[in-house]
Amino acid sequence: MSEPAVLSGPVDLSLGGIGFAGTGSVGTGSGGWAKEVVGGCPRSLTESLAGAVRARGSWQQVADRVADVLRANPPDPGILTPEQRAGDPSGYQTHLLHAEPDGSFSVTVMVWLPGQETPIHDHLAWCVTAVMEGAEQEEIYAVDGGRLRVVARNANPVGAVSAFAPPGDIHLVRNAGTSVAISMHVYGTDISRVGSSVRRVYDPRLIRA
Numbered sequence: 001m002s003e004p005a006v007l008s009g010p011v012d013l014s015l016g017g018i019g020f021a022g023t024g025s026v027g028t029g030s031g032g033w034a035k036e037v038v039g040g041c042p043r044s045l046t047e048s049l050a051g052a053v054r055a056r057g058s059w060q061q062v063a064d065r066v067a068d069v070l071r072a073n074p075p076d077p078g079i080l081t082p083e084q085r086a087g088d089p090s091g092y093q094t095h096l097l098h099a100e101p102d103g104s105f106s107v108t109v110m111v112w113l114p115g116q117e118t119p120i121h122d123h124l125a126w127c128v129t130a131v132m133e134g135a136e137q138e139e140i141y142a143v144d145g146g147r148l149r150v151v152a153r154n155a156n157p158v159g160a161v162s163a164f165a166p167p168g169d170i171h172l173v174r175n176a177g178t179s180v181a182i183s184m185h186v187y188g189t190d191i192s193r194v195g196s197s198v199r200r201v202y203d204p205r206l207i208r209a
């Protein structure tokens with residue numbers, strides 16, 4: 001099976017110029033890096049997440065356990081400040097709330113205004129998302145003859161939790177609603193050190209009609 005062309009990667013950390021400008025997807029501000037931990041993640045949640053990560057296993061098994069933790073402890077949008085919850089017209093915002101000291105996982109919260117979306121991308125490691133406010137639409141792609149084919153289009157309301165583990169985690173997330181959407185994203189890597197959880201960004205022209 002031939003791989004589709006990518007706009008970055010593998011493990012390309014110079015994402016600023018290849019479609020991320022203005023998205024804020026890799027930083028706490030538009031186009032920046034998410035290296036600064038702004039805090040705000042409840043200690044009880046980070047301790048439960050650490051327990052789920054420490055139990056080890058395959059990436060999918062770890063992601064599934066992390067997903068169970070988020071279902072049992074749904075995060076509240078109130079962990080963000082009113083300013084953070086308001087979103088930013090220049091692009092969706094990523095706030096790094098926690099980076100585990102041993103580098104095993106990071107917790108971010110993303111804020112999306114209506115219509116804002118990520119590029120098509122995959123990740124360096126497992127990733128678990130939980131919708132906290134509004135609704136998000138998730139598109140999942142498969143590689144098909146060197147191109148991308150949409151295999152699922154999920155509408156995720158508040159409380160929906162999704163777990164991804166590479167390979168096969170090519171996806172896009174957008175706020176298809178009419179109000180602000182907020183979601184927690186837990187990644188199996190140290191965002192404060194690597195700056196981004198994104199492995200590759202894919203050219204949307206690769207999608208099969």
Ligand SMILES: [Fe+2]
Pocket residue numbers: 121123127171
């Ligand atoms: Fe993602």
